[in-house]
Amino acid sequence: MARVKLTVNGSEVSREVEDRTLLVQFLRDHLGLTGTHVGCDTSQCGACVVHLDGHAAKSCTILAVQAAGASVTTIEGLADGDRLHPVQAAFREHHGLQCGFCTPGMIMTAVDMINRHAGRLDEKTVRHELEGNICRCTGYQNIVKSVLAAADEMRPGLSLSGLQAAE
Amino acid sequence: MYPTTYHRPSSLAEASRLFAEAGDAAYISGGHTLLPAMKTRLAAPENLIDLRHVPELRGIEVTSENVSIGAGTTHHAVSQSGAIRQAIPTLAAMAGTIGDAAVRTLGTIGGSVANNDPAADYPAAVLALSGTIITDRRTIPADAFFRGLYETALEEGEIVTRLSFRLPEAAGYAKFRNPASRYPMAGVFIARHRGGEVRVAVTGAGNDGVFRVPEMEAALARDFSAGALKGITVSPAAMLSDIHGTAAYRANLVGVMARRAMENLGSAVAID
Numbered sequence: 001m002a003r004v005k006l007t008v009n010g011s012e013v014s015r016e017v018e019d020r021t022l023l024v025q026f027l028r029d030h031l032g033l034t035g036t037h038v039g040c041d042t043s044q045c046g047a048c049v050v051h052l053d054g055h056a057a058k059s060c061t062i063l064a065v066q067a068a069g070a071s072v073t074t075i076e077g078l079a080d081g082d083r084l085h086p087v088q089a090a091f092r093e094h095h096g097l098q099c100g101f102c103t104p105g106m107i108m109t110a111v112d113m114i115n116r117h118a119g120r121l122d123e124k125t126v127r128h129e130l131e132g133n134i135c136r137c138t139g140y141q142n143i144v145k146s147v148l149a150a151a152d153e154m155r156p157g158l159s160l161s162g163l164q165a166a167e
Numbered sequence: 168m169y170p171t172t173y174h175r176p177s178s179l180a181e182a183s184r185l186f187a188e189a190g191d192a193a194y195i196s197g198g199h200t201l202l203p204a205m206k207t208r209l210a211a212p213e214n215l216i217d218l219r220h221v222p223e224l225r226g227i228e229v230t231s232e233n234v235s236i237g238a239g240t241t242h243h244a245v246s247q248s249g250a251i252r253q254a255i256p257t258l259a260a261m262a263g264t265i266g267d268a269a270v271r272t273l274g275t276i277g278g279s280v281a282n283n284d285p286a287a288d289y290p291a292a293v294l295a296l297s298g299t300i301i302t303d304r305r306t307i308p309a310d311a312f313f314r315g316l317y318e319t320a321l322e323e324g325e326i327v328t329r330l331s332f333r334l335p336e337a338a339g340y341a342k343f344r345n346p347a348s349r350y351p352m353a354g355v356f357i358a359r360h361r362g363g364e365v366r367v368a369v370t371g372a373g374n375d376g377v378f379r380v381p382e383m384e385a386a387l388a389r390d391f392s393a394g395a396l397k398g399i400t401v402s403p404a405a406m407l408s409d410i411h412g413t414a415a416y417r418a419n420l421v422g423v424m425a426r427r428a429m430e431n432l433g434s435a436v437a438i439d
Contacts, residue, residue: 019170019173019215020205022202042203043202043203057273058270061198061199068175131268131349132268
């Protein structure tokens with residue numbers, strides 16, 4: 001067992017867990033943050049993507065103890081109260097989902113992607129960057145549309161941290 | 168996953184000591200090969216020694232002769248490094264084609280080289296760029312490092328600390344991806360070095376891991392152009408054969424990817 005302390009969505013958390021606990025299990029089973037999904041368990045589908053110290057990472061492929069001391073953002077940490085994050089709003093507006101299972105990972109990947117490219121994205125880049133996120137319903141069309149719309153929305157007001165991450 | 172005990176050393180010496188004392192231990196860095204293997208119980212080390220917090224494995228240094236990259240450097244960091252992009256653009260571009268963006272956040276160059284997966288990209292780069300593997304014990308030239316599928320010259324407990332690459336005059340990389348796994352079914356890294364030596368290294372295709380193609384190297388040393396590769400084939404007898412592609416198919420891919428690498432010098436292309 002290990003005492004794991006980390007920052008999740010801005011709050012410090014601490015839990016006693018088995019060393020073999022994956023970060024995604026820690027988030028879902030120990031913190032009750034079930035927005036982060038497990039789709040494949042083989043690091044391929046991207047349903048479990050969270051931000052680890054500001055960068056997209058697959059939470060099924062890192063142990064919670066490895067992440068100790070880090071800052072993690074999950075889908076639950078994006079919205080500002082009732083105000084959706086621009087990427088969440090764009091997925092709703094453009095219907096970038098059907099069953100919704102892959103959506104949290106898609107959105108976390110999209111936020112990271114938009115930050116890294118400073119909001120300057122085209123369709124080809126978005127499709128390429130979605131390499132690590134699998135959707136079985138939509139055929140990706142509306143997901144791509146949502147990401148591009150969110151990028152347009154975010155570009156003028158990109159946060160300083162977003163611009164730094166892009167460098 | 169079977170139970171395991173996690174250790175987080177903060178120096179190279181501590182990591183090495185923990186490994187020796189722990190028994191049935193494995194080093195973990197990005198963990199993007201080891202953790203999937205542990206989840207499927209193909210690997211079950213009783214102790215994990217985390218190298219992500221060892222300062223000796225960090226840093227990128229570029230001189231007029233070499234690029235030296237700390238083994239703990241992530242694929243993302245290599246792909247985004249301005250210094251590497253300028254010195255060996257093909258190497259940075261290749262790092263940017265590994266896995267996907269989230270995988271590149273954690274996966275490291277040292278882990279990839281130490282694991283020597285027959286379909287990993289880095290072994291081809293290390294071999295073609297006449298790289299040097301620096302460990303906590305010694306310095307190993309690339310030609311003596313890779314020893315077949317998942318086998319390397321590393322001794323029990325030895326830690327790769329840095330990778331050093333000779334600056335080439337020109338280099339190119341092309342790979343054809345498996346449509347499902349996205350690992351290369353054939354990836355060819357070509358580099359022309361100062362003095363005229365050309366090295367051609369192939370990953371993903373060989374049944375004994377990464378390998379060089381002397382016939383292509385000789386032809387390209389005489390005439391460094393895609394046309395010089397015409398008619399040169401590799402033997403299917405040395406290729407992997409599985410449900411994704413026969414040995415003959417992979418042998419053909421090696422020739423095609425070599426040509427594509429020559430047509431895309433200064434970059435890395437991933438073909439679907």
